[in-house]
Amino acid sequence: MTFAEMLRRTCTTGGRDTRGTSEILGLVFAFALIISLIATSQLALTPVLNAGDEADHHHRVTADLATLDSAVFGVAGTDETGRFAVETDISYPERYLVVSPPDSTGTFATTGENDAAITGAVAVSQASAYWDGSSKTLGTTQTLVYTPNYNERNSERLHIESGASYLVTADGTEIVHRQSLIRGTDVSLVLLDGELGGRTVAGQSVRITPQSASERAITVRSTASDPLTLEVPTALSNETWQRLLANESAVQSISYADAGPGSDYGTLTVELAPGLYNMHLAHVTVGSPDAGGAIGAASLGPDDEVAYLSLESQNGTWVPTSGRETVVVRAYDKFGAPVSGATVEWENGSYGSVSAPDGAVTDERGRVSLQFTADDVSLNGPKSDSITVQVVDRDETEIEVAFEVREFDDGVDIGPI
Known part of the structure; x- marks a missing residue:
């Protein structure tokens, strides 16, 4: 006998088993109430919690x-x-009675x-x-x-x-x-x-x-x-x-x-x-x-990144004939950051030449050390001289470094005072 038939027969007994009828109806109503609460929670409470x-x-x-x-x-x-x-x-936590949505990805x-x-x-x-x-x-x-x-x-x-x-x-x-x-x-x-x-x-x-x-x-x-x-x-x-x-x-x-x-x-x-x-x-x-x-x-390669060079040593340094002076040049990009790995080249002066004892490539701080060596010649008084330095094949990065070359005799400057 099905549940529906049992319920129909009970309801038509003319009240001879009202206690059984009340219990069954109570179960039906309770079950319906639970379903209603779950549905209400899913529709109303879950969005609030989410x-x-x-x-x-x-x-x-x-x-x-x-x-x-x-x-x-x-x-x-x-x-x-x-x-x-x-x-x-975002992960939604699991909850009783209601179904959480799947994880959401932004x-x-x-x-x-x-x-x-x-x-x-x-x-x-x-x-x-x-x-x-x-x-x-x-x-x-x-x-x-x-x-x-x-x-x-x-x-x-x-x-x-x-x-x-x-x-x-x-x-x-x-x-x-x-x-x-x-x-x-x-x-x-x-x-x-x-x-x-x-x-x-x-x-x-x-x-x-x-x-x-x-x-x-x-x-x-x-x-x-x-x-x-x-x-x-x-x-x-x-x-x-x-x-x-x-x-x-x-x-x-x-x-x-x-x-x-x-x-x-x-x-x-x-x-x-x-x-x-x-x-x-x-x-x-x-x-x-x-x-x-x-x-x-x-x-870009390091050479192409360089926007300009700066001179770390001071212009106007004097150098005795056959003497040496270190020149430190630093490479920067357009953002003002030092550029490492850039290669520089130069033109010698009229009274001296340039070398790169440690190589002509800028270090991790963008610096390269060059050495100016004045010629061992007789001069008629101090001579103004300069060298130019630039990144290889980048004329727009050229800077000029000025010197004054002086001749000494037994430690005495023989140039005009």
């Missing part, structure tokens, strides 16, 4: 990305590689490739051989973007780009965490590039490698006739940049150009008031270097 899990995860990943953001700019100033964890995956990637440029920067040091006020394209830069994949929460994308880091909510609101492009008289421009696998999980990490970084800033001048101007690609809106830079007294004007339909990026142009500025420049790779990139060691 949203709470996602809020906790969002807090953790935001903290991770804030650490990563600080690390990118820290690595840019220390020239030290680092690894930093970013938890892009995407973590570099996007966009756009040029950053500086115009009107005139260095007040030997870097003026390169930073001479002309327009300089530093290279392409990308934006680091984390996009979560939640079941309940609206997606809030987190961005790290050359001049800022910020959150973009589902309704398009931009919440800025850092603005470092212009801070007083400090100008900071860190170019980002690289290839990411799209995800990392807790316990794994993102590698940050400085392709070009230096602790030293390049001091440059902005003038009324030729102002220092920055052109930076950005996904932040014009309105947000206007607000961020409104209280920076060094900012003389701001303009913004949309890239056009289909692009998320625009170009921010900032013109600075006359004065002296400290330029902090760097190129950092996040994840794996992009071998096809327009900047960095992956696409």
Whole structure:
């Protein structure tokens, strides 16, 4: 006899076994109540619990990305590689009575490739051989973007780009965490590039490698006739940049150009008031270097990377005939970082010749030591002399080193007083 038949027969006995009927009906109602509670929990309680899990995860990943953001700019100033964890995956815990959704994976990637440029920067040091006020394209830069994949929460994308880091909510609101492009008289421009696998999980990490970084800033001048101007690609809106830079007294004007339909990026142009500025420049790779990139060691050899040479020893050194003087030259790239492995060449002076006792290749600090040896000749008074040094086949890197050659007789300078 089936359960339905038993229930029907019991209900038609005219009350002769009401106790059995009550027990069976109670079981049926209890079972139905349990099913109803489970369904209600699945429909109402589970989204609330999942949203709470996602809020906790969002807090953790935001903290991770804030650490990563600080690390990118820290690595840019220390020239030290680092690894930093970013938890892009979220795991939903198992719960009684309800079914949790499967683990969710957000995407973590570099996007966009756009040029950053500086115009009107005139260095007040030997870097003026390169930073001479002309327009300089530093290279392409990308934006680091984390996009979560939640079941309940609206997606809030987190961005790290050359001049800022910020959150973009589902309704398009931009919440800025850092603005470092212009801070007083400090100008900071860190170019980002690289290839990411799209995800990392807790316990794994993102590698940050400085392709070009230096602790030293390049001091440059902005003038009324030729102002220092920055052109930076950005996904932040014009309105947000206007607000961020409104209280920076060094900012003389701001303009913004949309890239056009289909692009998320625009170009921010900032013109600075006359004065002296400290330029902090760097190129950092996040994840794996992009071998096809327009900047960095992956696409250039050491000789090509050198933007200018500087003289570490003082001009105007005097040398006795047949005497020697050590000349230390240092190679820098356009970011102001020393370049190792570059080969230099030279032209001898009129009264002496140059040699490279330790080789003509720059060391890990970008330095190469040369030796000027004055000729053993008779002179009619002190003679001004100079040598030129440059990177091999790179005339634009040439610098001149001046000497004065003097003749001595038994330790007495016989030149005119």
